[in-house]
Amino acid sequence: MTAATVPDIATLRIGVLCGGDSPERPGSLASGRHAHSALTAAGLTAELIDVADASVSGLKGAIDVALLGLHGLGGEDGKIQGALDTAGIPYSGSGVLASAIGMHKPTFKKLVTQARIDTPRWAVVDPDISVSATMSIVRHSIGYPVFVKPSSGGGSLAAGIAWDEAQLRPMIEAAAEPGHYAEYLIEEYIAGIPCTVGLVQVDGRLVVLPVHDVESKNEFYDYESKHDPSQREEHCPSILPDQTTQTMAHTAQAVYHLLGAHGVLRIDYMASSAGRNSLLEVNTLPGLSEHGNLATMARAGGIPYPELIQHLVRTAFTKPGYLP
Numbered sequence: 129m130t131a132a133t134v135p136d137i138a139t140l141r142i143g144v145l146c147g148g149d150s151p152e153r154p155g156s157l158a159s160g161r162h163a164h165s166a167l168t169a170a171g172l173t174a175e176l177i178d179v180a181d182a183s184v185s186g187l188k189g190a191i192d193v194a195l196l197g198l199h200g201l202g203g204e205d206g207k208i209q210g211a212l213d214t215a216g217i218p219y220s221g222s223g224v225l226a227s228a229i230g231m232h233k234p235t236f237k238k239l240v241t242q243a244r245i246d247t248p249r250w251a252v253v254d255p256d257i258s259v260s261a262t263m264s265i266v267r268h269s270i271g272y273p274v275f276v277k278p279s280s281g282g283g284s285l286a287a288g289i290a291w292d293e294a295q296l297r298p299m300i301e302a303a304a305e306p307g308h309y310a311e312y313l314i315e316e317y318i319a320g321i322p323c324t325v326g327l328v329q330v331d332g333r334l335v336v337l338p339v340h341d342v343e344s345k346n347e348f349y350d351y352e353s354k355h356d357p358s359q360r361e362e363h364c365p366s367i368l369p370d371q372t373t374q375t376m377a378h379t380a381q382a383v384y385h386l387l388g389a390h391g392v393l394r395i396d397y398m399a400s401s402a403g404r405n406s407l408l409e410v411n412t413l414p415g416l417s418e419h420g421n422l423a424t425m426a427r428a429g430g431i432p433y434p435e436l437i438q439h440l441v442r443t444a445f446t447k448p449g450y451l452p
């Protein structure tokens with residue numbers, strides 16, 4: 129589809145979907161509020177919709193397009209995308225398939241490993257095998273320290289480092305308990321600097337935004353340092369060597385196409401002191417807060433926040449076609 133077929137968004141009723149019941153609800157409400165303010169301040173017709181209080185089928189006929197400010201399970205994993213497809217409502221960002229793969233870190237890691245892209249070695253915690261057997265797999269195939277996180281999580285929630293077996297054992301036991309997350313992932317720990325690269329479609333063209341790097345004052349880039357600017361030091365454009373940032377930017381584009389992502393994607397890496405750029409994960413619906421990473425990268429790339437949000441709305445009309 130060419131840019132000429134994108135409707136004038138000034139003629140549309142834009143539903144800004146946010147909230148929901150994901151563990152990432154607070155961040156999503158912030159995404160929704162900021163994006164909604166930017167659209168209305170630009171004179172556009174936009175409604176803020178908390179998906180915890182609204183059914184997608186009920187939005188049919190009430191909005192012309194959905195801007196997704198949802199993050200995590202239920203919002204970023206293909207479910208709402210499928211419901212919107214079924215209701216015939218165009219929506220920003222990736223479709224069902226890329227959303228689902230992007231949300232499930234082990235599946236995504238298999239995909240990039242096949243393409244020979246560096247990602248930390250990993251094992252999935254299988255509740256059907258004993259804790260001792262899992263410890264043995266980790267000892268032989270990964271080594272210590274390791275990083276433990278939900279397979280389908282986000283926002284650094286329920287994640288942490290295990291420096292040795294004594295620390296890992298209770299984490300594996302806790303992973304089997306009922307909670308938000310059905311599955312956990314154990315990864316090779318990469319010491320280094322967390323980096324992220326944003327990609328956004330502008331007038332039908334994929335723009336690679338400047339790399340963002342961050343040094344957390346905590347043990348890793350955890351929930352607290354993501355939400356409290358005094359707990360981190362960040363740079364955008366990144367102060368890492370050009371060769372590092374160029375490699376990340378290049379890999380990011382490859383990942384976008386490999387995943388079949390659409391419109392926007394944020395790709396997270398660890399830049400290790402040993403020169404490794406290891407791909408951690410992707411975010412098909414990155415945070416939309418005005419001072420979040422995506423908006424910061426966009427500004428550094430010459431795209432002011434209100435324009436970024438409008439470009440995202442337009443991505444609803446440039447999807448190449450339906451993929452399951």
Ligand SMILES: Nc1ncnc2c1ncn2[C@@H]1O[C@H](COP(=O)(O)OP(=O)(O)OP(=O)(O)O)[C@@H](O)[C@H]1O
Pocket residue numbers: 248275277281282283284285287315316317318319322348349350396398408409411
């Ligand atoms: N294998 C690893 N080695 C070292 N640190 C890691 C590793 N995996 C994750 N981390 C740390 O945890 C942070 C969050 O990891 P990751 O991006 O994989 O999770 P997330 O919760 O999905 O993040 P997001 O907020 O982007 O959704 C990283 O920035 C990094 O500081």
Ligand SMILES: [Mg+2]
Pocket residue numbers: 283396408409
């Ligand atoms: Mg991340």
